[in-house]
Amino acid sequence: MWFLPVLFRNLRQGPATDPFPFGEASTPKTFRGRVRFDPQSCTGCQACAHVCAGGAIRFEEQPDGLEFTLWHNACVFCGLCVHYCLSKAIRQTDDWHLAHPQADKFAMVERATVAYRPCDGCGKPFLPASLRLMDLAFGGSSPEIARLRYLCPECRRNGAFNEKPRLPQASTT
Ligand code: SF4
Ligand code: SF4
Structure with missing residues (x-):
């Protein structure tokens, strides 16, 4: 019966953990999650692709500009791309909702064109x-x-x- 006080205290205080997946989980603002890219701020130096630990970033020449693609299923959230981007065109957010079936891997990308x-x-x-x-x-x-x-x-x-x-x-x- 020693546990009864603990039980009543916990019932009174309510859950001590996040209700996810039935509710939103709390995430620190400094969390290194989904990478976002701003083509207006990018100068096309490609340093981010060079340092990318997961080989998740690719640039391709297109007639209208330089196409940036980031594959979310290859990103390891190391933050090197953010660190080395001089013009702050690439940043990490606190969004971690990136789990997806293998069949969706070609849709789970960040893609934009840096216009010529x-x-x-x-x-x-x-x-x-x-x-x-x-x-x-x-x-x-x-x-x-x-x-x-x-x-x-x-x-x-x-x-x-x-x-x-x-x-x-x-x-x-
Ligand atoms: S996102 Fe930053 S590091 Fe990557 S090509 Fe653009 S300016 Fe360079
Ligand atoms: S966080 Fe790391 S693995 Fe992800 S895109 Fe940036 S450099 Fe690549």
Whole structure:
């Protein structure tokens, strides 16, 4: 009968665990769950695919841009992609509802296209640096940065060679 006080105390206090699957479970905000991708912030450097421990990320050239695919059934939630993404285009959420039948593995993907835009100089399609990266690198944008952002690397290089260097004025006194 020693257990009766414990039993009554527990009945009075109610369940001590989450009611899942009959209710939602509590998840810490810092939980490393489902990876989300923002194509507007991505600059296409592909560092995330290079460091991905699970080989879950793939980039493919398409006529309109660079297609990003992340296979949720291969992701091991290591967070390396988030850590190495300079422009913060990739993040982990506290969503862990990723269990799925094997037959659905081709549907359980995160897919988006990082769109090309024509270069303001030569018209060739290319991937400009994202505004997010500009913000992080320069603390915002300026007309000069905006102009350079829409030039492809080749036009920027040619421009840098052709522009006259701004030399300091010689003193006349
Ligand atoms: S998500 Fe980040 S790391 Fe991956 S290609 Fe885009 S900018 Fe680079
Ligand atoms: S969390 Fe790790 S395994 Fe998952 S996509 Fe990112 S780098 Fe790959």
